[in-house]
Amino acid sequence: MPNLDSALLNDIREVNLSYLMLAQRLLRENLAAGMFRLGFDADVAETILKLSPAQLVRLAGSNSVICGFRLNDGQLLSSLTHEVLGGVLQQAHSTILLSQRDTSPA
Structure with missing residues (x-):
């Protein structure tokens, strides 16, 4: 895989963190509706809800987009x-x- 420039990596991390924070918010506000909107099963929803802020940041730090289109x-x-x-x-x-x-x- 070719090296990605640092601006692109920062953009990917920002998208990942925004997605994870939105996912937690949707799941906390209404678990069933959040699971439906995000396409998550119960295990994924539970795992996302349990992530600490530090874990969110660490997971968002991937060089790949973690949300699926x-x-x-x-x-x-x-x-x-x-x-x-x-x-x-x-x-x-x-x-x-x-x-x-x-x-x-x-």
Whole structure:
């Protein structure tokens, strides 16, 4: 893997830390809804909730982005970007389509 410049590594760490902090917040506010929105199972949710601030920073320090992009299907992404329903119906449509995606690693 080629060396990444330090600005890019800092950006990755910032994204990772923001994601982990958001994940903890979503899970603390409403565990079931947070698990659904993040695509986490109970074990992952529990582990994320137990991380201390120091552990969050250490985990975020990876040189790889730790969050996964759920929209890895071109056809699905295309259908979600078209304004066919608008407003609240578009959000509901997106939520339904995303909830049907298999988020398990290949």
